[in-house]
Amino acid sequence: MALHRAGERALSCTRKRHRPLGLSGSFIQGVMARVDGVPNVRLDQCQARPGMVAERQNSWPSPRADLLKLFRLVPARWVRGGFEHTRLFPSGTRRFLWWERLLAFLAGEGRLDPAPPPSAIQPGRHHACDLLVVGGGPAGIAAANHAAKTGRTVVLATRGERLARGATAMGEIVTPIDPSVTVLTSHEVGALYRGGTLAVAAPHDDGPATVIACAQLTLATGKRSLPPLVPGNALPGVMDATTALALAARGSKALGPTLVVGTDARDRVATRLRAQGVDLVDCRPVAELKAVRGSKGVTGADCNGERIACASIVHAGPWRTDPNLAFQAGSAGELRLAAGEPAAQVTLAGFAAAPDEAVHWSGIADEATDICPCMDVTAAEIADLVRGGITHVEELKRQSACGMGPCQGFPCWELMNAVRAGVGGPHLAADRPSHRGPRRALTVAQAAGLSDVVEPLR
Amino acid sequence: MSGIVIIGGGIQGLSIAFNLARLGAGNIRVLDAGYFQGGASGRNGTLIRGGFGSPEWTSLFAHSNRLWADLSATLGENVMFTPRGYLIIAQSPAMMARLEGMVSLHRAHGLDAVLLTPAEVKALEPAIAAAGILGAIHLRDGGVAPHHAAMKAYLAASRRLGVTVEYGRPVTAIEQVGGLICAVMTGDERIACETLVIAAGAYSVDVGALAGIEVPGFPMRIEAMALEPVRPILRSAIALPDRLCYLHQTARGEIVGGAEVAERPQVTLRSDIAALAATARAYAEVFPCLASLRILRQWAGMLHATQDWGPLIGRHPDLANLWLSAGWSYGFAGAPAAGDLLARAILRDDLDARLKPFAVDRFRRGAPVREGSIVLAPVE
Ligand SMILES: Cc1cc2nc3c(=O)[nH]c(=O)nc-3n(C[C@H](O)[C@H](O)[C@H](O)COP(=O)(O)OP(=O)(O)OC[C@H]3O[C@@H](n4cnc5c(N)ncnc54)[C@H](O)[C@@H]3O)c2cc1C
Numbered sequence: 001m002a003l004h005r006a007g008e009r010a011l012s013c014t015r016k017r018h019r020p021l022g023l024s025g026s027f028i029q030g031v032m033a034r035v036d037g038v039p040n041v042r043l044d045q046c047q048a049r050p051g052m053v054a055e056r057q058n059s060w061p062s063p064r065a066d067l068l069k070l071f072r073l074v075p076a077r078w079v080r081g082g083f084e085h086t087r088l089f090p091s092g093t094r095r096f097l098w099w100e101r102l103l104a105f106l107a108g109e110g111r112l113d114p115a116p117p118p119s120a121i122q123p124g125r126h127h128a129c130d131l132l133v134v135g136g137g138p139a140g141i142a143a144a145n146h147a148a149k150t151g152r153t154v155v156l157a158t159r160g161e162r163l164a165r166g167a168t169a170m171g172e173i174v175t176p177i178d179p180s181v182t183v184l185t186s187h188e189v190g191a192l193y194r195g196g197t198l199a200v201a202a203p204h205d206d207g208p209a210t211v212i213a214c215a216q217l218t219l220a221t222g223k224r225s226l227p228p229l230v231p232g233n234a235l236p237g238v239m240d241a242t243t244a245l246a247l248a249a250r251g252s253k254a255l256g257p258t259l260v261v262g263t264d265a266r267d268r269v270a271t272r273l274r275a276q277g278v279d280l281v282d283c284r285p286v287a288e289l290k291a292v293r294g295s296k297g298v299t300g301a302d303c304n305g306e307r308i309a310c311a312s313i314v315h316a317g318p319w320r321t322d323p324n325l326a327f328q329a330g331s332a333g334e335l336r337l338a339a340g341e342p343a344a345q346v347t348l349a350g351f352a353a354a355p356d357e358a359v360h361w362s363g364i365a366d367e368a369t370d371i372c373p374c375m376d377v378t379a380a381e382i383a384d385l386v387r388g389g390i391t392h393v394e395e396l397k398r399q400s401a402c403g404m405g406p407c408q409g410f411p412c413w414e415l416m417n418a419v420r421a422g423v424g425g426p427h428l429a430a431d432r433p434s435h436r437g438p439r440r441a442l443t444v445a446q447a448a449g450l451s452d453v454v455e456p457l458r
Numbered sequence: 459m460s461g462i463v464i465i466g467g468g469i470q471g472l473s474i475a476f477n478l479a480r481l482g483a484g485n486i487r488v489l490d491a492g493y494f495q496g497g498a499s500g501r502n503g504t505l506i507r508g509g510f511g512s513p514e515w516t517s518l519f520a521h522s523n524r525l526w527a528d529l530s531a532t533l534g535e536n537v538m539f540t541p542r543g544y545l546i547i548a549q550s551p552a553m554m555a556r557l558e559g560m561v562s563l564h565r566a567h568g569l570d571a572v573l574l575t576p577a578e579v580k581a582l583e584p585a586i587a588a589a590g591i592l593g594a595i596h597l598r599d600g601g602v603a604p605h606h607a608a609m610k611a612y613l614a615a616s617r618r619l620g621v622t623v624e625y626g627r628p629v630t631a632i633e634q635v636g637g638l639i640c641a642v643m644t645g646d647e648r649i650a651c652e653t654l655v656i657a658a659g660a661y662s663v664d665v666g667a668l669a670g671i672e673v674p675g676f677p678m679r680i681e682a683m684a685l686e687p688v689r690p691i692l693r694s695a696i697a698l699p700d701r702l703c704y705l706h707q708t709a710r711g712e713i714v715g716g717a718e719v720a721e722r723p724q725v726t727l728r729s730d731i732a733a734l735a736a737t738a739r740a741y742a743e744v745f746p747c748l749a750s751l752r753i754l755r756q757w758a759g760m761l762h763a764t765q766d767w768g769p770l771i772g773r774h775p776d777l778a779n780l781w782l783s784a785g786w787s788y789g790f791a792g793a794p795a796a797g798d799l800l801a802r803a804i805l806r807d808d809l810d811a812r813l814k815p816f817a818v819d820r821f822r823r824g825a826p827v828r829e830g831s832i833v834l835a836p837v838e
Binding site for chain 2: 104
């Protein structure tokens with residue numbers, strides 16, 4: 001956040017073609033850096049401290065003189081999924097060994113110190129409760145308070161450093177939490193096990209992870225706004241409403257001239273941004289946005305033939321629920337894990353329970369429209385695969401590596417499905433590849449601490 | 459004209475299909491119930507080694523390891539097999555003694571195997587915590603091959619030779635007349651066949667039941683996980699048999715591996731926290747630098763476990779035109795050899811000596827294969 005406010009917008013870059021990425025609220029790759037020698041730290045989850053050293057990753061020989069940027073000249077088609085098993089460098093030859101080394105060097109984002117200072121395994125914690133609420137927004141607080149009033153033991157876990165961050169940013173009045181509720185702030189719940197009766201939560205820092213055994217589970221994880229499916233959608237300066245509001249709360253100048261696009265609720269976001277002093281140039285339905293302009297960052301937008309100059313594009317819709325945790329709690333199948341009926345003890349609450357909004361796609365399969373920018377997967381690649389007969393979501397994922405980066409499937413699989421449905425016709429069900437935990441929610445050290453906390457299934 | 463039907467389009471089914479076609483068989487059809495790479499062949503740790511603890515396993519897998527080295531040329535596709543070396547590391551005196559006994563066996567089978575001291579292991583893998591390591595076997599021709607590359611290569615090569623491979627086609631019934639299989643049903647379609655091969659991975663027991671035969675063993679899940687990508691930090695494919703753990707770093711920079719925990723066999727693709735924690739613990743203790751890395755994803759795959767963990771390969775004793783390649787726990791590494799030798803057995807009636815110990819009826823005969831170096835938890 002501090003870096004973005006200081007005008008440093010391109011914090012990171014895409015895996016293969018080294019195109020710039022920044023703080024977007026959508027794509028995690030954009031905020032990953034090496035901080036004080038530790039690779040792959042999320043800049044949006046660490047507090048800036050005096051003397052902290054944050055370095056750009058995935059650069060060579062140095063972040064300043066980065067020759068890897070030359071990969072931007074490589075046409076997107078050359079590095080589509082599966083490019084690495086080209087017949088030009090078959091295994092069994094000496095040139096394959098060089099090719100593999102090159103691939104491994106380019107793919108490994110961060111540099112790890114082989115002899116780190118000894119980091120003690122953090123013994124894990126264990127909580128048992130009647131109800132676990134995931135999400136610390138108004139709906140999560142209401143669900144937790146309601147259960148606490150009826151005498152049940154409640155744990156509430158939220159990734160925010162305090163409760164109701166988003167609602168507060170929107171200027172809403174928030175109900176206080178019942179004091180009997182155990183609250184875990186700055187904790188990510190990344191994995192659910194055994195039908196949603198065991199959850200793993202871990203703090204963003206290297207504190208101990210917690211296993212929460214719960215009789216009931218309420219997912220009040222809200223919705224996130226998906227980036228528009230147009231060329232330039234991953235440029236630094238395109239961000240979701242939540243991120244924009246958080247930036248604006250820390251100083252309205254950071255955003256510069258701002259265009260808001262979105263679905264029905266976009267006006268509320270625009271009004272709030274303006275109230276915080278943001279220079280709002282326009283507010284449009286997302287379907288009117290045709291392209292984002294800029295090379296290193298946003299410089300403008302094309303809206304229905306009109307050119308709008310701006311430095312930030314804030315999207316407020318379409319809003320969709322991240323299906324990850326509900327999937328993990330309810331998925332079943334022997335040949336494939338697919339979304340099943342959620343178990344009876346699992347409920348969605350609040351905004352997360354509302355219907356998802358449709359993703360608008362023009363049908364133009366452009367190489368500049370990103371689906372999964374972390375892995376350089378574009379709308380053109382997905383559309384070509386579907387047209388070539390690969391329509392199964394699991395095969396699309398394996399073939400393109402869509403969703404195999406740090407976000408692990410959200411928002412990328414939602415965007416992938418919009419293109420898949422748009423190309424293959426509406427008869428394709430909105431089906432997603434298996435969501436898998438723990439999605440970066442815990443480190444090896446944190447997970448290691450859980451080995452004495454849970455019994456294997458015997 | 460009826461031909462050969464193979465049930466299961468994992469790496470075993472595809473390798474058999476490719477080798478049958480290469481030897482000139484026509485009219486080969488592979489039917490798979492799921493999606494391409496949906497079985498264990500798309501979910502495994504991708505480690506490949508030739509050397510094990512027994513002569514039976516070593517002779518079969520040494521052959522396979524050699525076939526992997528040339529597999530790209532054989533298939534005309536890039537399987538990305540990388541002979542980065544395979545380390546079996548001992549952390550207990552008992553394991554060290556076992557490894558010391560294995561080197562000569564490995565060499566006798568033509569493998570480039572050497573025993574390493576802890577200092578030599580450390581020189582090869584600087585990320586390892588040398589304390590607690592007693593030594594290792596270094597199988598220098600072992601390594602890994604990403605399953606997405608290997609599977610695509612087998613599929614493309616098989617199709618090029620005229621094999622029909624279909625996914626989303628579950629076999630639901632198997633017909634017999636006079637002690638021979640004559641057809642299979644998939645959906646409403648009846649497919650007549652002269653020869654049937656079951657290579658249905660964990661589901662081979664169920665598929666056998668469709669033919670009215672008992673396939674020994676049972677299905678069970680095992681699990682793996684991937685850490686976020688970093689620049690190269692591990693070179694070899696690594697097994698830690700004392701921790702029931704294996705891992706390697708992929709060409710995409712991720713650290714992929716798993717550790718087994720003893721559990722009641724689970725028939726599910728869901729993963730569990732016990733395996734996650736056990737894997738993380740082994741990593742953090744043996745490779746301390748991995749402790750700060752984040753876990754991207756964890757998944758499970760289904761294996762067909764047998765009483766001795768060895769595969770069931772060969773003709774079924776009760777049905778003369780039914781063949782099996784099932785019961786695999788190292789079926790990724792073993793696929794090139796199994797396909798090569800089984801195809802010859804089917805077409806030329808020439809059963810290679812390396813397959814004989816793994817006969818389908820060995821448990822009936824009371825002749826299991828004793829093998830002491832595999833990385834799997836004892837089943838309770
Ligand atoms: C987590 C994990 C790690 C592993 N690590 C390694 C390793 O490092 N090295 C190694 O060598 N091995 C490893 N293995 C084992 C290896 O993956 C398997 O032994 C191998 O993939 C088996 O191949 P297969 O073709 O027999 O089975 P599968 O790949 O499972 O294929 C079987 C196929 O049969 C199909 N099928 C099932 N029922 C029917 C039906 N009724 N009709 C039609 N089709 C049907 C399924 O859809 C499936 O595609 C690992 C396995 C797992 C799960």
